[in-house]
Amino acid sequence: MNAVAVLPLxxxxxxxxxxxxxxxxxxxxxxxxGRANEAIAGVSLNLGPGVLGLLGxxxxxxxxxxxxxxxxxxxxxxxxxxxxxxxxxxxxxxRAGLGYLPQDFGVYPALSAREFLAYLAxxxxxxxxxxxxxxxxxxxxxxxxxxxxxxxxxxxxxxxQRVGIAQALLNDPQLLIVDEPTVxxxxxxxxxxxxxxxxxxxxxxxxxxxHIVSDVEASATALAVMAKGHLLFDGSPEQLLRAxxxxxxxxxIPEASLAAVRAQFTISSSLRRPDGVRLRIVSPxxxxxxxxxxxxxxxxxxxxxxxxxxxx
Amino acid sequence: MGALxxxxxILVADLRERSRSGRFWLMLGTVAAFTWWCFPPIExxxxxxxxxxxxxxxxxxxxxxxxxxxxxxxxxxxxxxxxVRGNLVRDFDTRVWQLLVATPMTRRAYLLAKWASHMTVFLxxxxxxxxxxxxxxxxxxxxxxxxxxxxxKPALWLSLPALAVTAMFAVLFDLVPWTRRTxxxxxxxxxxxxxxxxxxxxxxxxxxxxxRTTWLSDPNGLALVLRDLQAHLSVAQPGTxxxxxxxxSSSFEGGAKLFEWTxxxxxxxxxxxxxxxxxLSVLAVMAMSPWLDWAAARTRTAATSAADRPGRRLRWxxxxxxxxxxxxxxxxxxxxxxxxxxxxRRLWWLAIxxxxxxxxxxxxxxxxxxxxGAWLISIDVFSRAxxxxxxxxxxxLMYTAAGARSRLLRSRVVVATMMAVVPVVPxxxxxxxxxxxxxxxxxxxxxxxxxxxxxxxxxxxxxxPFELLxxxxxxxxxxxxxxxxxxxxxxxxxxxxxxxLPALAVLLIGLxxxxxxxx
Numbered sequence: 160m161n162a163v164a165v166l167p168l169x170x171x172x173x174x175x176x177x178x179x180x181x182x183x184x185x186x187x188x189x190x191x192x193g194r195a196n197e198a199i200a201g202v203s204l205n206l207g208p209g210v211l212g213l214l215g216x217x218x219x220x221x222x223x224x225x226x227x228x229x230x231x232x233x234x235x236x237x238x239x240x241x242x243x244x245x246x247x248x249x250x251x252x253x254r255a256g257l258g259y260l261p262q263d264f265g266v267y268p269a270l271s272a273r274e275f276l277a278y279l280a281x282x283x284x285x286x287x288x289x290x291x292x293x294x295x296x297x298x299x300x301x302x303x304x305x306x307x308x309x310x311x312x313x314x315x316x317x318x319x320q321r322v323g324i325a326q327a328l329l330n331d332p333q334l335l336i337v338d339e340p341t342v343x344x345x346x347x348x349x350x351x352x353x354x355x356x357x358x359x360x361x362x363x364x365x366x367x368x369x370h371i372v373s374d375v376e377a378s379a380t381a382l383a384v385m386a387k388g389h390l391l392f393d394g395s396p397e398q399l400l401r402a403x404x405x406x407x408x409x410x411x412i413p414e415a416s417l418a419a420v421r422a423q424f425t426i427s428s429s430l431r432r433p434d435g436v437r438l439r440i441v442s443p444x445x446x447x448x449x450x451x452x453x454x455x456x457x458x459x460x461x462x463x464x465x466x467x468x469x470x471x
Numbered sequence: 472m473g474a475l476x477x478x479x480x481i482l483v484a485d486l487r488e489r490s491r492s493g494r495f496w497l498m499l500g501t502v503a504a505f506t507w508w509c510f511p512p513i514e515x516x517x518x519x520x521x522x523x524x525x526x527x528x529x530x531x532x533x534x535x536x537x538x539x540x541x542x543x544x545x546x547x548x549x550x551x552x553x554x555v556r557g558n559l560v561r562d563f564d565t566r567v568w569q570l571l572v573a574t575p576m577t578r579r580a581y582l583l584a585k586w587a588s589h590m591t592v593f594l595x596x597x598x599x600x601x602x603x604x605x606x607x608x609x610x611x612x613x614x615x616x617x618x619x620x621x622x623x624k625p626a627l628w629l630s631l632p633a634l635a636v637t638a639m640f641a642v643l644f645d646l647v648p649w650t651r652r653t654x655x656x657x658x659x660x661x662x663x664x665x666x667x668x669x670x671x672x673x674x675x676x677x678x679x680x681x682x683r684t685t686w687l688s689d690p691n692g693l694a695l696v697l698r699d700l701q702a703h704l705s706v707a708q709p710g711t712x713x714x715x716x717x718x719x720s721s722s723f724e725g726g727a728k729l730f731e732w733t734x735x736x737x738x739x740x741x742x743x744x745x746x747x748x749x750x751l752s753v754l755a756v757m758a759m760s761p762w763l764d765w766a767a768a769r770t771r772t773a774a775t776s777a778a779d780r781p782g783r784r785l786r787w788x789x790x791x792x793x794x795x796x797x798x799x800x801x802x803x804x805x806x807x808x809x810x811x812x813x814x815x816r817r818l819w820w821l822a823i824x825x826x827x828x829x830x831x832x833x834x835x836x837x838x839x840x841x842x843x844g845a846w847l848i849s850i851d852v853f854s855r856a857x858x859x860x861x862x863x864x865x866x867x868l869m870y871t872a873a874g875a876r877s878r879l880l881r882s883r884v885v886v887a888t889m890m891a892v893v894p895v896v897p898x899x900x901x902x903x904x905x906x907x908x909x910x911x912x913x914x915x916x917x918x919x920x921x922x923x924x925x926x927x928x929x930x931x932x933x934x935x936p937f938e939l940l941x942x943x944x945x946x947x948x949x950x951x952x953x954x955x956x957x958x959x960x961x962x963x964x965x966x967x968x969x970x971x972l973p974a975l976a977v978l979l980i981g982l983x984x985x986x987x988x989x990x
Contacts, residue, residue: 254873257873269813
């Protein structure tokens with residue numbers, strides 16, 4: 160069903176305006192829904208070109224931050240500066256170079272993928288002549304060239320998501336914000352998306368918000384971790400991994416003990432084997448004399464950070 | 472006990488869901504203000520319920536209750552439909568139904584709970600009306616004796632049967648897939664007007680002899696009230712001959728004539744006649760239950776509504792739109808026109824052609840009616856065009872583009888104008904030579920409908936109010952009223968819309984930035 164003709168991404172994704180400045184600063188950004196519910200509690204970030212993986216559990220405030228960065232909401236306090244311009248005052252300064260893929264979005268089923276992109280290109284103010292070429296490029300980037308003239312009403316969820324990505328790339332954005340992009344995608348689609356994000360990075364800033372660590376593992380050059388509206392970590396993946404060094408253990412236990420161990424420790428993964436269960440445990444101390452210290456993966460480091468934050 | 476708990480839980484959840492929107496409280500406030508307007512001082516020069524010209528009772532509790540009952544049974548049975556409908560569709564579209572269907576709740580109980588939920592809202596509005604009515608009685612001071620039973624009795628016996636029927640239609644129109652949106656909103660107006668007139672004509676005690684003694688009554692209770700008031704007046708004021716009853720605002724000249732009316736005594740059989748309508752409504756709702764699963768499977772996600780269907784390809788349209796795509800705004804306009812036109816049914820295209828033929832070859836009155844028909848069959852375009860981003864969740868894609876808000880507004884205005892003007896082009900061409908003032912008036916009406924639809928849609932964030940207004944004016948326009956009928960009195964039509972257009976344009980431009988905020 161899905162079209163699979165994908166052009167070499169590196170060639171297509173490259174034309175991003177090199178030389179254009181690309182700096183996003185958030186200064187103590189706060190956001191409240193109503194009086195009591197603080198979704199973002201003073202987040203400060205300084206971002207340049209590259210892929211920022213914004214991680215956090217559900218309800219961490221990621222989507223609220225994404226919506227503020229995408230100019231859909233204004234912060235309750237604090238500022239967001241895009242190349243030195245406050246986006247609350249001049250949203251169009253950012254919008255001109257913004258590509259945004261929201262977590263949930265709809266499409267117009269009566270239009271074909273090409274027509275829908277042409278429509279959005281017009282909404283973005285891209286001249287028709289330039290838009291035509293760019294639409295073909297974006298469709299090729301997401302592997303929808305063969306389905307370009309099919310109407311969106313007949314597209315699968317994954318194909319619609321790819322149309323969403325294509326629309327975000329139409330204006331060759333300096334800032335690309337993608338919010339939980341892999342939710343609902345099958346493993347093959349998810350892999351394709353990760354490759355796409357990797358290829359898109361370069362002179363632009365890509366902010367990839369997700370609660371799935373493996374989504375950012377391959378592509379992120381920087382990481383930010385949020386929980387309950389607070390920024391818990393801002394640094395490189397290596398820094399996050401270093402912080403978890405010596406706190407990840409592998410331990411094989413009988414199946415009957417699993418519930419007790421689960422109640423006592425943070426388990427990052429488990430593997431059922433004929434003679435028991437092999438666990439990967441995140442803990443500052445060794446869970447047992449039998450447990451072996453192992454090198455942390457990004458998922459372990461992320462869980463370690465969340466466990467530390469919860470303990471405090 | 473479990474069934475009762477489930478029933479109450481559905482009522483409570485529905486009431487919470489409804490009452491947690493600002494629109495609900497706005498409507499409640501509007502109803503309170505409307506109720507106050509129903510009881511003008513004697514020197515106001517208008518009455519909302521009167522016999523003949525300028526005859527009414529003193530503002531006693533019984534009369535206040537009677538007026539409330541009649542006003543609510545007529546007005547609320549029309550407007551209330553648009554207010555309450557949609558709670559079944561919401562359950563289907565949000566897939567809450569899929570959670571409910573896995574419980575022990577029966578389909579019949581579910582539908583009855585939804586019907587009762589509508590009735591609860593009506594009852595809430597009626598209670599507010601009764602409170603305002605009681606205040607009005609004390610304030611006006613024509614009869615300071617407040618009798619709560621006499622106040623409540625006529626209000627309940629008159630309005631609840633009509634509202635029970637309305638609630639039944641609200642459930643039915645939510646069940647039938649093609650009446651869930653604009654089609655149902657338009658159809659209900661005609662159902663209401665038919666039910667209102669036919670039942671009254673059959674039971675009018677002034678015209679039909681057996682209606683003077685029968686226990687049957689129309690859903691609105693008009694025949695019953697007319698019969699009892701005339702009987703009362705013939706005893707209280709012998710020699711006074713009064714024909715007919717006015718409901719709604721009726722002005723009169725000379726002094727108002729007041730009579731005493733402190734108690735309304737219904738015969739036991741009349742009560743049975745009033746109970747017949749709620750009973751029939753409940754039976755009808757229960758009879759719908761076998762179709763509930765079928766109806767629930769036809770949700771928006773299953774692409775059953777016109778707005779969600781891919782529709783026809785219309786290749787000729789692509790060729791036609793190619794020239795306008797050369798202009799900066801043209802791509803947007805062309806795409807929006809494709810969106811609108813591809814989803815039109817075959818019947819719509821056929822109707823457009825028939826209406827165009829009538830405009831080309833018909834008489835002047837026929838031209839006017841064909842124009843109204845042409846606007847009416849595209850009714851969903853005007854107010855719902857502005858709601859597209861809200862309904863199809865594309866707002867976040869659109870409004871994050873630089874300058875998108877202004878571009879979208881301009882393209883929507885162009886598309887709505889084209890949809891209002893192009894179907895009446897044959898009339899415009901004919902009238903421009905035969906009656907230029909009528910052609911100007913027709914053009915102004917078309918522009919007013921286009922801008923008005925967008926403005927009212929943006930104001931209410933809902934297509935229903937504009938659709939109701941347009942149907943209402945179309946109906947009275949066909950009867951000869953000049954607001955939409957441009958050949959009856961073109962100068963008056965043109966003047967109305969020349970005044971309305973700038974106001975609507977200002978409203979639209981003023982609302983647009985706020986309306987296009989993504990929530």
